[in-house]
Amino acid sequence: MGGKSSKRSTTGRYASYGSSSNSGYPGYAQSPYTQPTYNCPPPPSYQTYGGPPPESRKRLERKFSKIDDDYNSLEQVTDALARAGLESSNLIVGIDFTKSNEWTGARSFHRKSLHHIGDGQNPYEQAISIIGRTLSKFDEDNLIPCYGFGDASTHDQEVFSFYPDEKFCNGFEEVLGRYRELVPQLRLAGPTSFAPVIEMAITIVEHSGGQYHVLLIIADGQVTRSVDTVNGQLSPQEKRTVEAIVKASQYPLSIVLVGVGDGPWDMMREFDDNIPARAFDNFQANIMSKNMNLSRKEAEFALSALMEIPSQYKATLELNILGYKLNSHLGAHFVFSIGLYFLSSARRGNEIDRIPLHPPQYGAASFGTSKPSQNSSYRPSAPSSSGHNSAFGSGHNSAVGSNHPASSADNQLCPICITNPKDMAFGCGHQVFDENFSCTSFSSLMEKLWQTRINCIIISAALLLHCLISCRAKAVLHHSAERKGPWKLLLNNTGVVGVQMVLTHWNTVILLDRSGSGRSGYQLRHRLNGTRCKGTRGDLSDPTCYVHSVEYSISNNTIRRLNIMSDTFSSSGSILSDGRIIESGGFGDASTRIHYFGPCKSGDSCDWSLGKKHLSAKRWYASSQILPDDRIIVVGGRGSFTYEFIPKMSTNGNAFHLSFLQQTNDGNEDGNNLYPIVHLSVDGKLFIFANRDSILFNYKQNRVVKKFPRIPGIGSRSYPSTGSSVILPLDHKDGFRKVEVMICGGAASGANAAARQGTFLTGLNSCGRMVVTGNNHKWKMENMPGPRLMNDMVLLPTGHVLIINGAKRGCAGWRNAAGPALEPYLYNPKKTLGRRFTVLKSTKIARMFHSSAILVPDGSVLVAGSNPNNQYTFRNASHPTELRLQAFIPDYMGKEYNHQRPHNVSIDINGTEGVAYGNEFLVRFLLESKPSKYLSFSAYAPPFTTHSLSMNQRLLKLRSTRIISDAKGWWNATVEAPPSANVAPSGFYLLSVVNEGIPSISEWIKFIQPAST
Known part of the structure; x- marks a missing residue:
């Protein structure tokens, strides 16, 4: 891959591997062509590579041991996956675009490039198709990120995304379609390194919150090894690849290599068996060039690719690295890198954080035209080591022969390699900047320099330096066009999960959590009643010995403990005109209680107080809305189809029946109408939405004024399906007369029942807008960039809407969701349909059930919480308890x-x-x-x-x-x-x-x- 020096026969203990995969693809006739041999040194031994485990892995107690392939059928593998707790996945695809693809199909693909686009499928297309048919059953959302590496834009350093905006492919049909669109535009290059692919996978694991992944690299050969690499030592590409494999073993990540073409594959088997520095055996190699019928090939591939996954997944559990870096879930995230991934070569300390390049545009196709000839024959771009071919275009035929004239790209010379004849076979793809500031090959300039006997070493060094400086400048320009909106970590530990958040006019933020979770991250020395909290087992689990509410100072970036008297789990709240916060309802005995908080400037000692008057009905999962007369209306709750008002004018006041809440209740889906959406319209009436229906309600007369159309689509928007809603900005230009409601996200029909059985259905990706004033009411639907539920919608000062937090699959509740939605969306309501959404920079911290987000005065958005566990749980959980406080920084703050x-x-x-x-x-x-x-x-x-x-x-x-x-x-x-x-x-x-x-x-x-x- 990347050059012929990596394709060679081997001697000694590698000889048995050298010819193990020479038979052709099924459906392709055997070629009479004889594979050329290369006089290259054997690869180094990996038996002692890596030495003792690195210092950063001392926490991993498990010692490396090779995992055997001990299953005989696909059913056995899938049963083992289920027993290990792994039953679902997401897929990521990538493809190898190194230069060697032009000749490694000599026997198996009629001398044509393995990427040749014709009437039938090439080996890569066949591999993608087989993957789609055999492994897509493990993919629940059918959204597949796709990347590429090894072309003239990425080399052995980076990967590019299939789409400029990093959009995911929707199913393998789109993967194939996009692949066929991209291939004619690409220039195959090299050298080959799997390190960028593996580092990209590590980045994905980090960004997903430490979820278990399987990285599947599909490539035509092995890592580049130059002919002058000393026997027994690693080439730079090999060394970096091995280091990446070792690094990957610190994460819940398995690596599977699937090889296409003629090979050889000996070094890949060394990666499989002989890197003892790993925490666990995380790499396996599989070859897809066996001669057998297609159906048998599909079954064998699926079995081979998944063979070691159950044991590897079990190893991540034993090592406690599942969800270790961040949060994770039990659903596997299969990262399919058909050799295709990008990553910036720059390391940020020990952190690996890669962003894919855009699809390359060189100005000319690598195959000469946008639609390559369907009968173009195989023609290598580099000569055999026999030396009969001139590297300078002497006109002699290649070792294989060709009826086509060499393209200009194939005749170009590299001044970096030209000083060493042994390196001429690389097809290396070294680059410089031309006068138009685009990285291109040296070609004719270097030919002239060689012909006039100019000292190529000096000039090459100068040009290489120019290339490095210029390409760095180009990289800076590229990064300036990356997704907008950086993230900032404010605190590593707020002490409590930010289930509820509210900003006060003293620029402090109040965070609340349920006390029923027992321990929090902030232990008390004394209870509220003054008794001491001792180190006994009882006190260590006593909720009254822990803090469950805190005040965050924005200016000082500090936390102050607060004392809340009862369990505010799933309560509601509002802010009175004097700035006091009223929290109403909660769990258990707190379901009828009212808490008050009078905010104070940072440094003072204000705290929660418990109201003497009670709610007239239990309010658990109810909603609140401030009213024009400075009262608060509290609507609904689990089992409560009523509403009432606070502050209370009498001891308990009255509760008023609202049949709409009973009509929208799904008994078999945990209600699907809890936490109803309540907005105050400009005529003083209330817009109330529950499940899929909505009304305009006159609370003064206890009368439904209007029933609005049902929002289109199948699925609910209310808890536990949990979408989100805003009133779009009210504008003086229409006299504040127009009120338009927007609702986004939610869960699929039956998601709650399915989640309880361990199946997480893909959430809704739709948003609906409807004007609730006037007489013309119709939902106008549009799609978000992806599915989302448990999302927060924040109105920004610009009038845009930030959609942030949440998950892609499942529903709200204890461990009922999977696939964190890490990328915020920015919505501009003024743009035309189809151009309103922008995908922003993703976070590395999953914000699932019990997370929240609020706007603060400087224009940033505070993000806190996430705890889908019944207790504070930091290890061996799909999504551990999250106590970190972040700020999302909108682009306008730059x-x-x-x-x-x-x-x-x-x-x-x-x-x-x-x-x-x-x-x-x-x-x-x-x-x-x-x-x-x-x-x-x-x-x-x-x-x-x-x-x-x-x-x-x-x-x-x-x-x-x-x-x-x-x-x-x-x-x-x-x-x-x-x-x-x-x-x-x-x-x-x-x-x-x-x-x-x-x-x-x-x-x-x-x-x-x-x-x-």
């Missing part, structure tokens, strides 16, 4: 936008408590240039966030009547408050000045009822 960003925002309200509805107030800010015509002012109501619901969240675009320049970049804007409490309930809002889509840091403002006269 320093490159500082010249557009309004700075030093201040609000002048003439010393009053707040701004009365309809009144004007002054906003002062600093801007480097004149404000654009798109300058706007947004006011954001912070929500109480839990279980994918951001209760009370709304964003208003306010009217500005005039903007006046002051001096030296200062501007004064007169802004008008919302017209009524129906549009914006009284309370604290974050005000942002947005210039050309770049928001300022937000400042707090309070909207209040006008003083009575």
Whole structure:
């Protein structure tokens, strides 16, 4: 692969491997061609490679031992997988595009390139088809990331994605289709190294949260070994590959190599058997060039590819590395790298984090045309070692012979290799920059230099240096176009899982967790009643000896413990006009209790208090919404088809029946109408959505005013199916009269029952928008980039919607989901249909059940929580308990936008408590240039966030009547408050000045009822 020096016969103890795979593919006639031999040194011995385990693996107690192939049928393998707890997977595909593919099909593929596109399937297409038919049954979402390596853009350093936006292929049919589209555009190159593929797989394991993966490399041969590599030593590509294999054994990752073409495969078997530094035997090699009928070949391949997986998966469990780095799930994630993967060669310390390149565009196809001739014969681009062929295009036929003239690409010379005749056989693909700043081969320039006897060594070194500098510049340009939105880790341990989060007007964030989980990450010395928590077994498991709520200071990045009196598990909450947080309901005895929190500035000692009055009904999985009169309505709950109001005017108050909640209840799906979606419309009525249906409700009259159409599609959007919802920004331009609701994600029909049986159905990928004001009500549906459930939807100051957190399969509940949704989506409601979604940079931390996200004043989004386990569990769990606190940094926060960003925002309200509805107030800010015509002012109501619901969240675009320049970049804007409490309930809002889509840091403002006269 990558050059003929890697394709050779062997001697000594390798001889038995050298000819083990010479028979042709089934369906292809045997070629009379005789395989050429090469006088190359034998590969080195790997028996002592690696020495003792590295320091970073001292935690892995298991010693390396070879795993035997001990199954005789595919059924035995799948039964063993099931017994090990591994029954499902995701697939990732990759393909080898090294130069050697042009000659390693000499016997098995009629001398044609293994990538030849014709009427029938080439060996790679056949391999992909067999994989699709035999292993796709393990793939639940049918979404397959596909990558390539070894071409002239990646060499032995990187991999490229099949799609520019890294979109996944939808099934193996699309993999095949995209492969056929890409092949005519590619230039085969080299040299060959499997390290980028393996490192990409490690990256995927990291990004998935430490889930178990199987990396399947499908390639035409083995790692490049130069002819001048000293016998008994490793070539640079071999060394890096072995290091990557050893590194991979620290992760829940198995590696399977499937070989196509003529081989040889001896070194691959060495990788399989003789790298003792590994924590476990994580590599196996399989050859697909045996002469047998297709159906038998498919069965043998499936058996061979999966043979060692049960034992390898069991080893990851014994080593406690499943979910060790991050979170994980028991469903396997098969990473199919048909030799195709990318990775930046730069190492970030011990961390491996790769991003694929875009599909290469060289300006010319490697096969001469966009549609290669269907009868082009096999023609190697490098001569045999006999020397009869001139490397400089003498016109002699190659060892195999060809009826076609050599292409210019095949006759190009590399000045880096040209100084050593032994390296001329590489077809190495070394690159330089031309005057148009694109990496190209040296070709005619070097021919002229050779012909005029210029010192090629000096010039080659200079050109190589130029290439390295220029290619680095190109890499910087490429990375500038990568997915936007970096992540920042704020705290490694918040002490509690952020099941519920709420931002206060003192710029602190309150986190709440259920106390029923027992231990948390923050132990107390004394209980609330003053008694000491001792080190006894009883006290170590006593929930009252642990903290279950904390206050996070945004400015200090610190945590302060809070005392919550009862179990707020799956409760709801809202914020009163004075800034107090009201938490209502919970689990067990707490289901009728009300907690109050009066926020204070950072450093003070405010805390939770328990209300004396009780709810009139049990509220577990209920929803809350602040009302225009500063009351809170609490709707629904498990087994509660009623609503009520708080604060309570009497001891218990009254609960009012709402038949809509009973009508939308799915008894066999755990309700599918819990945590109903509740939004306040601008006419003072409530939009209530549960399961798949919705109504407009007049709570003052206890009357359903309107029934809206059912949202299209099969599947539910309410807990435990758990989609998410927002009201799109309310705008002064229409007088705040238009209210449009958006709902995204959810679970498939029957997902809850299936999850309890260990099957995780693919979630919904659709979003629906509907205007709930006026008289024309119709859901307008569109698709997200992928399936999603348990997602949070956050309104940004720009008016865009951030969709973040969640999973791709299953439903909400204890261990009921798989496939973390690691990539946030940005939704622009103003763009045309089909162009509204942007996929942002993925996180490495899975945020599953019991995670949350909120917007904070600087424009970033805090992300916390995730615990699908009944207790705090950090090892040997599909998705361990997550206590880390992150910030997602939207692209608009980049320093490159500082010249557009309004700075030093201040609000002048003439010393009053707040701004009365309809009144004007002054906003002062600093801007480097004149404000654009798109300058706007947004006011954001912070929500109480839990279980994918951001209760009370709304964003208003306010009217500005005039903007006046002051001096030296200062501007004064007169802004008008919302017209009524129906549009914006009284309370604290974050005000942002947005210039050309770049928001300022937000400042707090309070909207209040006008003083009575």
